[in-house]
Amino acid sequence: MTTQQLLEQIKKKNSFLCIGLDVDMTKIPSFLLKEEDPIFSFNKAIIDATHDVAVAYKPNIAFYEAYGIKGWESLKKTIDYINQNYPELYTIADAKRGDIGNTATMYAKAFFEDMEFDSVTVAPYMGKDSVEPFLTFENKHTILLALTSNEGAFDFQTQLIEGKPLYQKVIEKSQTYNNADNLMYVVGATKAEYFKEIRNIVPHSFLLVPGVGAQGGSLQDVCQYGLNDQVGLLINSSRGIIFASNKEDFAEKAREQALLLQREMSDILKERL
Numbered sequence: 001m002t003t004q005q006l007l008e009q010i011k012k013k014n015s016f017l018c019i020g021l022d023v024d025m026t027k028i029p030s031f032l033l034k035e036e037d038p039i040f041s042f043n044k045a046i047i048d049a050t051h052d053v054a055v056a057y058k059p060n061i062a063f064y065e066a067y068g069i070k071g072w073e074s075l076k077k078t079i080d081y082i083n084q085n086y087p088e089l090y091t092i093a094d095a096k097r098g099d100i101g102n103t104a105t106m107y108a109k110a111f112f113e114d115m116e117f118d119s120v121t122v123a124p125y126m127g128k129d130s131v132e133p134f135l136t137f138e139n140k141h142t143i144l145l146a147l148t149s150n151e152g153a154f155d156f157q158t159q160l161i162e163g164k165p166l167y168q169k170v171i172e173k174s175q176t177y178n179n180a181d182n183l184m185y186v187v188g189a190t191k192a193e194y195f196k197e198i199r200n201i202v203p204h205s206f207l208l209v210p211g212v213g214a215q216g217g218s219l220q221d222v223c224q225y226g227l228n229d230q231v232g233l234l235i236n237s238s239r240g241i242i243f244a245s246n247k248e249d250f251a252e253k254a255r256e257q258a259l260l261l262q263r264e265m266s267d268i269l270k271e272r273l
């Protein structure tokens with residue numbers, strides 16, 4: 001998907017909500033366990049109930065890898081279901097890959113060509129040759145981990161290197177890579193006070209923002225400095241939406257939670273843009 005198509009969808013839906021499909025079999029309604037593919041059945045119900053209020057879906061690959069071949073099959077069925085039924089939706093493989101060049105190319109082929117995701121998350125710490133192979137794919141985005149939402153982000157990402165926090169160096173350096181237009185960045189909602197600085201470095205880039213909902217990040221705080229004149233944000237919530245209920249009404253309750261966030265987004269956009 002092109003950035004322009006993503007922007008058009010955001011405008012049409014007044015939403016920059018990304019729903020995380022992090023399916024934990026111990027948390028889904030027990031009646032689904034009788035289905036042939038409980039993970040896919042769960043995802044399908046969530047997607048059908050929320051596709052008009054969200055612009056993106058982000059399966060975290062760990063939640064599928066953990067179930068072996070069956071998990072991969074559920075993932076493939078989920079992405080195919082989105083691409084065939086709701087082609088306007090943007091898809092993110094949250095895989096946090098990163099390796100030397102020829103291996104990076106294989107990761108990129110796996111997620112962009114075989115799975116047909118629009119984007120993939122990538123860890124930046126192996127540098128240019130580990131990131132550029134992802135950037136060569138046309139109309140696909142590479143979402144680099146910049147400043148993550150977890151506490152451990154302070155171990156390395158905020159440490160000063162030659163007087164500058166490492167996460168800033170990562171963003172600045174990556175902007176010099178070939179096809180840097182295909183880059184987006186992960187910035188945690190729990191780190192709202194850093195958005196001003198990050199926007200100074202990349203005023204036009206999309207930021208994928210996990211950490212709203214279960215991790216306690218605030219949409220309002222993120223938007224204060226995170227929004228740019230074209231929105232420029234994809235706000236992710238996973239557990240806070242998909243596990244709103246573990247009963248028959250799980251999809252309906254997920255929709256209610258998604259709608260709450262979408263309405264808050266719509267109000268913010270009315271005020272700000």
Ligand SMILES: O=c1ccn([C@@H]2O[C@H](COP(=O)(O)O)[C@@H](O)[C@H]2O)c(=O)[nH]1
Nearest residue numbers: 060148149188210213214215237238239
């Ligand atoms: O900095 C990061 C990067 C990725 N994540 C991922 O996002 C979701 C968040 O899930 P919630 O249930 O809404 O907390 C999950 O897949 C994480 O692995 C992140 O949280 N922080």
